[in-house]
Amino acid sequence: MTGAVVRRVRRGAGLLGVLCVLLGSVPAGRAESAPSPSGFSLQVSPTRLEIPAGTVTTSRYFLLTNRGNTSFEVTVEKADFVADERGAMSFLPGAPYAASEWVTVRPKGLRLKAGESRKVLVRLEVPAAPEPGDHQLAVLFKVPAGRTAANIRINRTIATPIFITVPGPVDDSVAVTDLRAPGFTLGGPVDITTRIRDFGTIHRDFRGTGRLRVRVGGDEVQFPDFTVLRGSTREVGARWNPPLICVCHATVSVPGPGGGTHASTRIVVLPLHLLAIPLAALTALSPIWFLRRRRRARVPAAAAPGGVEDGHHS
Structure with missing residues (x-):
């Protein structure tokens, strides 16, 4: 550290x-x-x-x-x-x-x-x-x-x-106490924040190959190197680049006795601002489509029997 x-x-x-x-x-x-x-x-x-x-x-x-x-x-x-x-x-x-x-x-x-x-x-x-x-x-x-x-x-x-x-009882136990991210976002990057509490008698390092990671949307995103001091709480953040559309779950886990601790949260990524473009285009074109359809409907009506007099009388 x-x-x-x-x-x-x-x-x-x-x-x-x-x-x-x-x-x-x-x-x-x-x-x-x-x-x-x-x-x-x-x-x-x-x-x-x-x-x-x-x-x-x-x-x-x-x-x-x-x-x-x-x-x-x-x-x-x-x-x-x-x-x-x-x-x-x-x-x-x-x-x-x-x-x-x-x-x-x-x-x-x-x-x-x-x-x-x-x-x-x-x-x-x-x-x-x-x-x-x-x-x-x-x-x-x-x-x-x-x-x-x-x-x-x-x-x-x-x-x-x-x-x-x-010297004495050595305990580097820590626990994940919180995991925060936006529940809904139009797109990335997405900031993810977690809090780690040290409950042991010595500090705990999360560095190098032992860095803390968040698993989200099939990715593993690393937090920066940090240390949690004895009896203290540390808050750290990471940034994730999500796919275009996703309903993803983010999870942070810390190993320890009994399997360790973890925290999870859900992130919905839906680019409504991008979907608005084709919707606006569709709205603009719908009157033209309606008029063309109405014109096509008139042509068969005019060609039907009785639709036009031919001038012949019995």
Whole structure:
């Protein structure tokens, strides 16, 4: 699982722009801010860390690279977080399953020259007798606000999640709680949305060959890569290109104990707007057809016996 970086820039003098992390939907490897007109670009690798169960003490590193053309200062912080249904992080002191107190980072500040790379140490020490299952935190790499040509101040932050698994009962159970799609549509594409709830003690990844799929109209449509955190709900969407006409059933299934869970919904595809064209043409031609039929009916009537006098008298 990786974090996808989504840039949010709020416009207006004195406002701040923030790089937020979305849990899922980009290739693994690195989180990177796109180059801005000022030449700023920060890359962080890896985009997340997973600490395996049973690890009590360990040291890991993040590699920071300045891919822009100007130098800048980076401050390094840590924070507990929760994720919303879209996977976006919200930093919250005392969040459930918080682990920020288990970690120290060094250095807490550094300067990166253009093209330079530096390492940041993450040191983990798990306390005695923690609750089994997933615990999490985020390391924040912040670049202080600068001013653009439009006099807009922009703070940039890349947040990288760290997941720590404490030994104990491991349960990655999830359930499909909802599946939504339009019940009737004139045509495609059709947006299909599902919600997945994690009821276990650890997170559940749906990535790569394990991607979640929706079966609909004889097709298998993949949802983007995503992760459901422990105790959270995730909503994801996919887009389906249906046939011209269809009464189709969409089904999402998640394997698990007892056969797993699933949800279904019906989608009716009927292109009434296309059917209206021949109906309009038929309506326009019907008076002509009626007149031609009436004219043809008069010809046999005129030719019938007694229909025309022949001038002969007895």
